[in-house]
Amino acid sequence: MNLQNALELIGTFVFAISGALAVREKEHDLFGAGFTGFITAIGGGTLRDILLDSYPLVWIGDIHFLYAILLGIFAAFIFPNLLSRLRKTFFLFDTLGIGFFTVLGVEKALSLGVRPEIAAIMGMFSAVMGGVIRDTLTNDIPILFRKEIYASACLIGAVIYLVLDYFAVERNFNLLISMSVIISIRLIAMKYKLSLPRLD
Numbered sequence: 034m035n036l037q038n039a040l041e042l043i044g045t046f047v048f049a050i051s052g053a054l055a056v057r058e059k060e061h062d063l064f065g066a067g068f069t070g071f072i073t074a075i076g077g078g079t080l081r082d083i084l085l086d087s088y089p090l091v092w093i094g095d096i097h098f099l100y101a102i103l104l105g106i107f108a109a110f111i112f113p114n115l116l117s118r119l120r121k122t123f124f125l126f127d128t129l130g131i132g133f134f135t136v137l138g139v140e141k142a143l144s145l146g147v148r149p150e151i152a153a154i155m156g157m158f159s160a161v162m163g164g165v166i167r168d169t170l171t172n173d174i175p176i177l178f179r180k181e182i183y184a185s186a187c188l189i190g191a192v193i194y195l196v197l198d199y200f201a202v203e204r205n206f207n208l209l210i211s212m213s214v215i216i217s218i219r220l221i222a223m224k225y226k227l228s229l230p231r232l233d
Contacts, residue, residue: 135194157184
């Protein structure tokens with residue numbers, strides 16, 4: 034297993050925990066929490082693959098993703114109090130995850146021959162749509178529609194990746210720069226409570 038696969042599995046694990054913990058205060062049973070965790074972890078990548086007509090879906094083609102999801106769900110069920118106290122730590126992991134999954138989504142879309150503009154949108158979908166589905170299932174306002182700078186950070190990072198790729202910047206260096214931009218925007222926005230202008 035290479036570093037990229039390990040990071041993908043870690044991101045999937047964290048997203049599964051995020052989804053399972055989201056229903057903690059809503060009196061859901063283990064199956065309800067597990068279903069929400071599962072959808073959160075695979076929602077973005079699955080939607081991207083369906084829109085791109087790419088089969089098998091990423092989690093169907095590699096059983097390790099299912100194991101990572103199940104491990105995240107059971108961790109949330111067994112250690113809910115501990116994981117809730119580590120919420121800030123998981124915010125950091127979640128931020129790392131959206132940065133990584135954005136770039137992977139862009140790369141997969143490009144590998145299937147779509148236009149760069151579509152690839153940027155697919156990268157954003159990969160990163161954020163699992164969280165949108167999670168919030169919808171738990172009857173919360175989807176994070177996409179809150180004041181937080183979230184999807185826009187992913188879109189900016191995706192565009193930067195495409196620009197650097199156009200100028201033939203080495204892939205790993207491009208990956209690092211694009212991820213760093215997404216992570217930096219997200220962290221700075223949260224620290225200083227920045228948001229996009231409201232549509233009044």
